[in-house]
Amino acid sequence: MPLPPLYALRAFEAAARLGSFSKAAELLNVTPGAISRHIRTLEQWFECELFRRHGPRVEISDAGRALASQLSDGFQSLELACEAFSRRRHELRLKAPSTLTLRWLLAALKNHAIPPVELASVWMDTDSVDFQREPYDCAILLGDGHFGAGTESRLLFEEWLIPICSPALVATARRQLADGELIHPSPDRRDWRRWLKRTQQHPHLNIARGKVFDTLEHGYLAAIGGHGVSVGDLLLSLDAIASGLLALPFNEAVSTGEGYWLVWPKGSPRAPSINTLYHGLVKAIPQPLPPSLIYLR
Known part of the structure; x- marks a missing residue:
């Protein structure tokens, strides 16, 4: 059965509701x-009276009331669908690593100067995105700024690694790190390896031992729980340090030569919004880093 004119249905639904x-x-x-003409159109279409006219006064009929109850839900669904579609057209779809999301990004996105963002957080820390196959407008990736010929990128902040632990373990870690439990936030144990190589400390520390996790976030949680000494990103650790959940047993922070970058496809029509997002995120980065630490590049 063909549908009656949509404009007539909309006019009738509004008149019935109001x-x-x-x-x-x-x-x-x-x-x-x-x-009135639109409702007459519907009455001719359905061959029934939808409103009773009493001079200038109108009253909905029983048939009209039955039709209105069905149309009301239908138009509400249409309005919600259009609203959701419009919102998606204006939202940036952002991919970001889980640790960055939980430790900094969620709070940063509360900045009212930042455009609306639909966030997808990946639980395995990642340094790649395929904008041809993945449904994202931009991503925050850990790396050296080179993410493929078809992309553009801008640095948000550098990665500085530093040992972290619960305050209760600080004294033990400083006195004899080799006797404590190590936490590795990556399966290849690269974070401890990088820190030890650059600081030239604890040359006999056996990094083959200790608890091994898949992400920095798991390393943070294990350290907060008092399960050993982990290595974390300094900036992403600052809130937990300030709240007393974590402490720094050593003063040396080591640069990895990498950082967190905002990345997007070259020629993206969303570039103006992405640029606004970038500037909003930069303003949310804690500045400066603690001056009491020793920064080793």
Whole structure:
């Protein structure tokens, strides 16, 4: 069965909901006469009376009330669908690593100067994105700034690694790190290896031992729980340090030569919004880093 004209259904639904042709006309920005004509169209279509006319007064009929109850849900669904579609067109779809999301990004996105963002957080820390196959407008990736010929990137902040532990373990770690439990936030144990190589400390520390996790976030949680000494990103650790959940047993922070970059496809039509996002995120980065530490490049 073909559908009656949508404009007539919309006019009828508004008049039935508001109980007035005049109010429906005001809502839809037409004349009361247009509302009346649209409803007449529907009455001819369905071959029944939808409104009873009493001079200038109108009253919905039983048939009209039955139709209105069905249309109301339908138009509400249409409005919600259109609203969701419009919102998606204006939202940036952002991919970001889990640790960065939980330790900094969620708070940073509360900045009202940042455009609306639909966030997808990946639980395995990642240094790649395929904008041809993945449904993202941009991503925050850990790396050296080179993420493929078809991308553009801007640095958010550098990665500085530093040992972290619960405050209760600081004294033990400083006195004899080799006797404590190590936490490795990556399966290849690269974080401890990088820190030890650059600082030239604890040359006999056996990094083959200790607890091994898949992400920095797991390393943070294990350290907060007092399960050993981990290595974390200094900036992403600052809130937990300030709140007393974590402490720094050593003063040396080591640069990995990498950082967290905002990355997007070259020629993206969303570039203006991505640029606004970038500047908003930069303003949310804690500055400066603690001056009491020794920074080794």
